[in-house]
Amino acid sequence: MAIFDTKTLTDIILVALAGGIIGLDRTAAGQFMFSQPIVAGPLTGWMLGDATTGLIIGIVLELIWVMDIPVGTFVPADSTILAVWATAVAVLGSAGREPLPVIGFSLLLTVALIPATMRADGFIRKWNSRLAAAAEPTPGEHAGRRLSRAHLSGIAVFFLKSFVLYLVLLPLGLIAAHLFSGLPMRFQGSMSLFVKLLPLLGIASVVRRLSIKTADGFLLIGFVTAATIGLALRAGFLLVMLVAATATWVGVKYREGRS
Amino acid sequence: MIQASWSFDRMQTLGFAYAMLPALRRLYPNGDELTSRINLHLEYFNTQPYLASFILGAAVRLEEGRASGRNRDADVRGMKAALMAALGALGDSFFWGALKPFAVAAAVAVFLAGLWWAPLVFLVIYNIWHVGLRVWLLFLGYESGGDAVSLVAAFNFTKLARNLKIMSLSLLGGILGMLPLWRAEFRLPVPVAGPFAIAVGGLAATLGMVLLLRAGGTPAKLMFGLAVVCVVLAFLGAV
Numbered sequence: 001m002a003i004f005d006t007k008t009l010t011d012i013i014l015v016a017l018a019g020g021i022i023g024l025d026r027t028a029a030g031q032f033m034f035s036q037p038i039v040a041g042p043l044t045g046w047m048l049g050d051a052t053t054g055l056i057i058g059i060v061l062e063l064i065w066v067m068d069i070p071v072g073t074f075v076p077a078d079s080t081i082l083a084v085w086a087t088a089v090a091v092l093g094s095a096g097r098e099p100l101p102v103i104g105f106s107l108l109l110t111v112a113l114i115p116a117t118m119r120a121d122g123f124i125r126k127w128n129s130r131l132a133a134a135a136e137p138t139p140g141e142h143a144g145r146r147l148s149r150a151h152l153s154g155i156a157v158f159f160l161k162s163f164v165l166y167l168v169l170l171p172l173g174l175i176a177a178h179l180f181s182g183l184p185m186r187f188q189g190s191m192s193l194f195v196k197l198l199p200l201l202g203i204a205s206v207v208r209r210l211s212i213k214t215a216d217g218f219l220l221i222g223f224v225t226a227a228t229i230g231l232a233l234r235a236g237f238l239l240v241m242l243v244a245a246t247a248t249w250v251g252v253k254y255r256e257g258r259s
Numbered sequence: 260m261i262q263a264s265w266s267f268d269r270m271q272t273l274g275f276a277y278a279m280l281p282a283l284r285r286l287y288p289n290g291d292e293l294t295s296r297i298n299l300h301l302e303y304f305n306t307q308p309y310l311a312s313f314i315l316g317a318a319v320r321l322e323e324g325r326a327s328g329r330n331r332d333a334d335v336r337g338m339k340a341a342l343m344a345a346l347g348a349l350g351d352s353f354f355w356g357a358l359k360p361f362a363v364a365a366a367v368a369v370f371l372a373g374l375w376w377a378p379l380v381f382l383v384i385y386n387i388w389h390v391g392l393r394v395w396l397l398f399l400g401y402e403s404g405g406d407a408v409s410l411v412a413a414f415n416f417t418k419l420a421r422n423l424k425i426m427s428l429s430l431l432g433g434i435l436g437m438l439p440l441w442r443a444e445f446r447l448p449v450p451v452a453g454p455f456a457i458a459v460g461g462l463a464a465t466l467g468m469v470l471l472l473r474a475g476g477t478p479a480k481l482m483f484g485l486a487v488v489c490v491v492l493a494f495l496g497a498v
Contacts, residue, residue: 028262031262031389032382032390033382038366052375055370055375058378059366059377062367063367064482065478072305073270104489111482122267125266129267129269131266132264132269132301135301144283144284144293148277148280151264151274152260152277154263186493190489193489193493194485194486195444196445197489200435200461200465201481203465205478206360206364208469209356210424210427211424214473218429218432219429219435222428222430223433223435226432226435227458230437231458236372237440238372241372241433241434244430244432245429248426252422252425252426
């Protein structure tokens with residue numbers, strides 16, 4: 001079977017266009033969080049006909065990268081590109097097979113993508129330095145026109161960065177997924193297990209940044225509450241979460257009242 | 260769109276000047292004065308993008324006073340310089356460090372319970388705060404003329420950030436406690452162990468990874484290491 005038929009090539013271009021637009025929300029425009037993996041993943045999956053795969057990938061990547069924060073000049077890994085790319089590779093690369101192993105494999109491949117996305121982002125931000133010189137008003141020209149032109153052209157630059165990266169990286173990902181499908185079944189099984197364990201790594205990444213303690217008291221309170229009510233009393237998942245959150249909130253208020 | 264032309268050396272400078280343009284054009288119909296005011300706003304600027312609206316509102320107020328002659332000595336440059344670093348730190352720790360992980364924790368709980376609308380939960384929780392504060396801060400900045408005390412008095416970012424972090428930790432603990440009941444794709448293949456053993460095992464594995472991250476590991480390195488462990492387990496016949 002050919003990896004790149006007309007439909008796949010069309011899908012790659014569509015994903016590159018949509019990914020470029022979604023990526024603008026990350027830095028250049030809005031920041032309404034449509035670019036976060038938890039939204040960008042399912043959006044891409046839905047566009048390609050498999051929103052669930054996008055949701056699984058989005059949730060996992062969101063947990064892992066949510067605390068990678070853009071402070072000052074630090075440029076974090078572009079989790080939008082990781083989510084859109086991994087979803088497209090998993091959906092287009094699974095081709096009717098069991099999706100979980102391909103999902104795991106595409107998530108593993110995102111590790112290799114991180115330096116590329118960070119370098120591309122760094123390059124664009126250096127390139128944008130030229131816009132400042134182009135923005136300064138000159139006598140005789142309609143004031144502000146140069147500024148508007150220079151500033152808004154930054155949007156096109158950010159879009160082009162993502163668009164080009166998708167066009168280059170998506171075919172490579174699909175070739176990798178094709179090669180993966182020829183590996184022994186044990187590899188496929190290992191990638192399914194990988195997907196199941198990744199949320200634990202994601203939770204660990206968040207806990208590590210939210211608390212200075214490894215075994216934080218509030219984490220343990222939530223755990224014990226859920227294990228007691230959810231596993232012993234068989235209460236519903238969301239009800240358990242609500243009880244855990246409410247108990248913590250009451251505890252916080254009580255502590256505030258005492259201090 | 261304050262970050263549309265974000266660069267390492269000028270950061271949000273162009274974005275702030277661009278956001279000021281409509282007000283400056285209205286206040287300074289004279290071309291030369293307008294050019295001079297645009298140049299002033301093309302000096303270095305960087306803060307948390309949402310809290311920039313407070314500084315924006317304040318800058319418009321000061322420019323208004325200056326243009327009308329009520330306050331010719333209004334120090335817009337000084338106000339921007341004084342507020343941008345402080346609001347940057349405040350906004351980063353509240354929005355990126357507390358609100359976002361809380362919205363994610365709530366959405367992940369919804370997803371692992373088997374419901375598809377987790378992304379909507381995330382967007383609603385985050386944007387109610389984000390959009391609400393962005394609009395409100397613009398007006399507060401305008402009314403107060405950049406008085407940071409009024410901002411801190413009206414909204415205790417630090418306290419709310421701390422409480423949201425606590426809630427996030429509790430939710431994540433709850434999610435780990437419900438590990439045996441996660442949606443099918445994430446249910447661990449451990450048929451012999453009971454639900455409590457699986458939950459405790461999940462908690463122990465998570466805390467082990469927290470330790471590795473504290474010891475200098477990165478999420479990328481741990482992802483790779485986890486994949487190696489999974490492949491080894493698969494070849495040992497454990498999967």
